[in-house]
Amino acid sequence: MFEKLVFTGENGEEAEFFVLEQTRVNGINYLLVSDLADDEESEALIVKDISKDTDAEAIYEIVENDDELESVSKIFNELLDDIDVE
Numbered sequence: 001m002f003e004k005l006v007f008t009g010e011n012g013e014e015a016e017f018f019v020l021e022q023t024r025v026n027g028i029n030y031l032l033v034s035d036l037a038d039d040e041e042s043e044a045l046i047v048k049d050i051s052k053d054t055d056a057e058a059i060y061e062i063v064e065n066d067d068e069l070e071s072v073s074k075i076f077n078e079l080l081d082d083i084d085v086e
Helices: 067-078
Strands: 002-008 013-024 028-034 043-050 060-062
Touching: 013 067, 043 067, 060 067
Parallel strands: none
Antiparallel strands: 002 013, 013 028, 028 043, 043 060
8 A cells, every 4th residue: 555645736726646656866855656556557746855844744846857857767667666657
């Protein structure tokens, strides 16, 4: 069973995602999340923790930089050899 997180967007709308894997690169926490826990063809996102205060709730944003996305995707591919991250 995957851990479920609820993300709240800027407009206050909530969305549930399941954490497929997590990693830390250069001091930044990254999560590979999906809206479906058990569908092989589900959409996945890579988000990173941008919160500055370690005592507050984590603040995540979607990784959109192509170089960063490619680099972190390779790591997740290695961690999850049975899942193809594109």
